[in-house]
Amino acid sequence: MICIVQMGLLFTVVPGAGRSISGSGSDLALEVKMDACRSLRRWVSVATAAFVVAGLQVVTAGPAVALPATTVRTGFSEGGHSPGLTKWAEALCPAGQVVVGGGGEVLGEPQRTTVLTAVEPHTPEGPKPYRFVVQARALAWKLNGPNEDWQLKAYALCVPAASMPGYRIESYVSLPTTDRFMAHRAVCRNGLVAYSAGATTSDTTAFGLQLVRTSESLDITRATARAFFTPVTKEWSLTAIAVCGPRKDGIVAAGQVGPGPLVGVSCPAGTTQQIHGAGGGLGLTDDGGTNWIRELRPGQEASAPSSTRVRMSLQGPPGEAVAHTTCATKTP
Known part of the structure; x- marks a missing residue:
């Protein structure tokens, strides 16, 4: 499962399921839920969405303007x-x-x-x-x-x-x-x-x-x-x-x-x-x-x-x- 945070919404995509679920929530609420996913591996809710994470990946989007190489x-x-x-x-x-x-x-x-x-x-x-x-x-x-x-x-x-x-x-x-x-x-x-x-x-x-x-x-x-x-x-x-x-x-x-x-x-x-x-x-x-x-x-x-x-x-x-x-x- 991949969790993507964009524009204040949480989109949960289940590979192979062909659908997504979205909901809103504060940064703290979202992170608490993600930590719950990490430690408990159980269903949790973020506003109206509920999801299970097995191998969490989080991506937050922004404008694409490159920086010099670090x-x-x-x-x-x-x-x-x-x-x-x-x-x-x-x-x-x-x-x-x-x-x-x-x-x-x-x-x-x-x-x-x-x-x-x-x-x-x-x-x-x-x-x-x-x-x-x-x-x-x-x-x-x-x-x-x-x-x-x-x-x-x-x-x-x-x-x-x-x-x-x-x-x-x-x-x-x-x-x-x-x-x-x-x-x-x-x-x-x-x-x-x-x-x-x-x-x-x-x-x-x-x-x-x-x-x-x-x-x-x-x-x-x-x-x-x-x-x-x-x-x-x-x-x-x-x-x-x-x-x-x-x-x-x-x-x-x-x-x-x-x-x-x-x-x-x-x-x-x-x-x-x-x-x-x-x-x-x-x-x-x-x-x-x-x-x-x-x-x-x-x-x-x-x-x-x-x-x-x-x-x-x-x-x-x-x-x-x-x-x-x-x-x-x-x-x-």
Whole structure:
């Protein structure tokens, strides 16, 4: 089944059925239903429409004006493959380019108990250009012996600044809480759309990311985080981040639900499109258990990648996960 969101309507197409069902609903209501589809595999309703998703793909339409090919940059944490409780890495955009998305990946550590705690696009600070910064924490540090050697890799997706008028990075900090789980969102305003999502918490040693992605309508981004250990005795907050830019390139949102821990998704039009951000993870509610994002990155390191992938940790049962990305026609 393919779900297409266009002009505020939801169209559900069942392959082989030769028909579609449409209905209206808010972005939040729609996404809650889609997350219900992902986790429960049962009938749900969106306004007057009801549908079941088995291999979800979501596409949001827009005008078709291409952007230049994205440049992919990478960076690594210091020290190579080595033990460590926490590490960070950054990937820097070339001069004259802005960051539209990125991601991170834990290398090594075959036990897969090291997870991402922050994925953040950054504007220039001092001599540093636009960049993407990631952080990670080893949950079984000193317990896995030599298997705990690891390194963190950061990815940045960059485009010429001149192609992104109105570009801005929006950050929204939640109210503090002592709950073990939190969901939050960031908003793109004034007609801008969300090219990618980011997230971090006020304590990256105690909380990991479970979901980072744009919405299906591309006007907001969503993030969730969960505590590594309970009970939570100190207040904390979650920051959701949106990279916002002009709707001028037919930008679309595409997602694929599959069995974890590894899920990938490609742009609907294949290599004629490029991704502008990597996203995914679990759902919007605290039903993911002790699983956090371990890998969230473009599928290829070459210029103008057309797919993305997400890998969850192996702290809990793999369950299902969603890979999510934003795609657009690329300049030939």
